[in-house]
Structures are given as C-alpha cells and as structure tokens.
Amino acid sequence: MRSPAESSAFVIGSAVVLPPAVESAAEAVRSGRITEEERERLGVTSVHVGAEPAPVLAAAAARAAAAEAGVEPDRVGHLLHAHTYYQGHDFWSPAHFIAHEAGFGSCVPMSVGQMCNGGAAALGIGVERVRHTACGEPVLSVATTADTFGGSGIDRWGSDYDTVYGDGATCVILSPEAGDTSAPALRVVALDSRARPQFEAMYREGDPFGTAPHELRAAIDVKATKRAFFERCGGTTEFRDVAIKTIGELVADVIDTAGVAITDVAATMLPRLSPKVLDLMYSAAIDPRLVPTLHCERDTTGHLGAGDFLANLDHLRRTDLLADRQYALVVGGGGGFTWSAALVQKVGPAVPRA
Known part of the structure; x- marks a missing residue:
C-alpha cells in the first residue's frame, strides 16, 4: 500500500454532457414563470433542458470521459453517482445502471446522497479509493452526477429562491497516476x-x-x-x-x-x-x-x-x-x-x- 504521504489522486479525464435544447430566462419571463426582477437576480441567460433521463446523460458523460482518458473499463474499481432529483424510477439504483451502460462491469457502483454537495462528496470518496490502491495495476475511480428538472414535479425557474436549475451530467475519472503527461490532468x-x-x-x-x-x-x-x-x-x-x-x-x-x-x-x-x-x-x-x-x-x-x-x-x-x-x-x-x-x-x- 502507498502511504498517504506518498499517494496522489489525479483527474485524468472528465466530461460535461448538456442536452442540446435550451430555455432562456427571457422565455421564462414571457411565460410568467419568473418576473423581470427575478430574471435580473438570477444572473443566468439560459439553461439546458433535456428529454433524456438523468442516468442516461450520466452514462454518456462516463463514456466520453473514459474515451478521452483512454481508460480500459476493467480498470475502474468504483463508480460514485450523485444526484439531487428524480432519476427515472422509484425503487432502483441509478449508479448500477450507469456502470453497466458505461461498460464498467468490474466496478462497485454506489449512489451518493448529499444534495448539491453530492459531486464533491463523490469526488472525495473516489480520491480516497485511488489513494489507497494496493501495489500493482492502478485502480481507477469514476464520479458522476446527473440531474434533469423537467416534468410536473419541480419548476426549474420558480421552485427555489434565486436559483434556476439546469439539466446536465458530469463525470471525472480519478487515478493514482497522472498518466500521459501530454494530456491535461x-x-x-x-x-x-x-x-x-x-x-x-x-x-x-x-x-x-x-x-x-x-x-x-x-x-x-x-x-x-x-x-x-x-x-x-x-x-x-x-x-x-x-x-x-x-x-x-x-x-x-x-x-x-x-x-x-x-x-x-x-x-x-x-x-x-x-x-x-x-x-x-x-x-x-x-x-x-x-x-x-x-x-x-x-x-x-x-x-x-x-x-x-x-x-x-x-x-x-x-x-x-x-x-x-x-x-x-x-x-x-x-x-x-x-x-x-x-x-x-x-x-x-x-x-x-x-
């Protein structure tokens, strides 16, 4: 085992997947969802809105990040998925779906529930996993997030004070090594x-x-x-x-x-x-x-x-x-x-x- 003083963690791949459709703050004002005064306070011009379920976006982000980093799927030991809102099914593990869809068949998937701090929490768990990898082939960790705020269950423009919720998914791939120095980490x-x-x-x-x-x-x-x-x-x-x-x-x-x-x-x-x-x-x-x-x-x-x-x-x-x-x-x-x-x-x- 590497000692904590000697161990490191690097983000060697990452991706953000945003649905192609957008909804502008000006449209939200015209439709009566927010006032002009609220629009000015938000500091947002537009947000992305999608029809695809959040975990589908997360799987796409994971595949994109892995492809960019040249990661072999069987090297991924852990997948940590965080979200704040509905993932498409009531009694189900989105983390396992994302791992399967991304091809990480050897990893242990885990959902992380910390509201909007979930991405940071998933990152922290992933960092600890790769820092304590045993000697030999480095084991990678993947952290993903995904949220979509469509449907009747939430109003992305009006359900919260001074906050507009945009749809999208993210992924980072963590390694104990920086990898190819010609690529950014x-x-x-x-x-x-x-x-x-x-x-x-x-x-x-x-x-x-x-x-x-x-x-x-x-x-x-x-x-x-x-x-x-x-x-x-x-x-x-x-x-x-x-x-x-x-x-x-x-x-x-x-x-x-x-x-x-x-x-x-x-x-x-x-x-x-x-x-x-x-x-x-x-x-x-x-x-x-x-x-x-x-x-x-x-x-x-x-x-x-x-x-x-x-x-x-x-x-x-x-x-x-x-x-x-x-x-x-x-x-x-x-x-x-x-x-x-x-x-x-x-x-x-x-x-x-x-």
Missing part, C-alpha cells in the same frame, strides 16, 4: 468538507414526514420550506453567520493542508448560483486576496444540481484559466448543510473541446 492536492446539520430542516420545515413521493405536495416547493424555516429562526442572520464562518475556515484549512500560499491560487471556482445566493454564503467568506481570482460559470448552465463541483473541475481542465502547474480552488455546498473545497493543480495543457 488535475492533481487533487487537498480536499475537505464541513457540515452543519442543524440546518437540515430548511428543506422540510412545516411539512410532516410523508410515506410516498409527492404525497404531501404535488410539486417541490423549496420556497415554502425555506420561508417557514427562516420565519422560525427570525431571519437569515444565523445561517449566514454560520455559513461564512464555516466556509472561511474550510477554505483556509484546505489551502494550509495543501502547503501553498494563498497568493499561489490562480483561480477560485464558485458554485453556479445566483449573485444573491453567493453573497449570502460565499462572498464574505472568501479571503479578500482571492477576490480577483473568482469565477462563476452559471450564465448558460444555471445550477446543475449535484454537478457544479465536477463541472467546474472539467472547466479548469478544458480552458486556459490555469497554466501548467498553477493552482485552483473549487468551492461548493449543498442542503443539509455541507460545504466542500478542493485545491487542485493543473498538470499539462488544456483539452480542446470537441
């Missing part, structure tokens, strides 16, 4: 999470426990439960204070663990949330020295459910935002509440998009 230098479960009621406040999906409400209404939660708490002050403190400590600890200076961080990727939501939790938590490095890629994707974290890793691989050997910070979170941060280093040139 991201070395995962440090990764950690912090949870504050006292805020779990934000997504159920005022509702009794049900016994079947949509038994209590015909459609998801996050606004109703958040409104009830903050009315009970006397406003958002406590949540904001705890979030800022937690994220600030998390980011500082991850950078410290990585052994780099904060001035070495060339890019900081934020979740694909509206400016108002980022201001509520993230903006005040970020060290002022990182402000010039902030990036949020929400404009044409919106919030990808569990997928923002992995989509942001893919963005770092595929663009020239980072030069070879430069560092980036990726930050995210999800209801419950859990926040995650990763410090990664680019190894190699950018991947051109197909």
